[in-house]
Amino acid sequence: MRHNIQIAGYYEDRGYPGYLTERPGxxxxxxxxxxxxxxxxLVVNHDxxxxxxxxxxxxxxxxxxxxxxxQRNMER
Numbered sequence: 001m002r003h004n005i006q007i008a009g010y011y012e013d014r015g016y017p018g019y020l021t022e023r024p025g026x027x028x029x030x031x032x033x034x035x036x037x038x039x040x041x042l043v044v045n046h047d048x049x050x051x052x053x054x055x056x057x058x059x060x061x062x063x064x065x066x067x068x069x070x071q072r073n074m075e076r
Contacts, residue, residue, distance in 0.1 A: 008038040018051030021058055033062045045069055 009032065013025040026049075032038065040063040043049050049064065050057055 005040075005042065007042075008032070018047065018049075021050065021052075030061060039063060040065055042067065 011029040013023040
């Protein structure tokens with residue numbers, strides 16, 4: 001509320017390892033972004049979105065904001 005953020009939806013991939021980019025919740029998140037439903041993803045920590053090697057991390061089509069890691073918030 002302090003940052004005037006509207007929550008468009010919640011996405012999760014319970015039971016899938018975070019290093020995989022082929023997860024149903026992540027696929028839905030990317031699809032919803034590409035359809036224009038939002039342009040920023042809010043995560044608790046960056047590794048909640050992807051836990052693979054940083055140098056091969058996907059190029060996300062959205063901006064990422066992390067609640068617990070504001071120093072790592074990235075522009076797309």
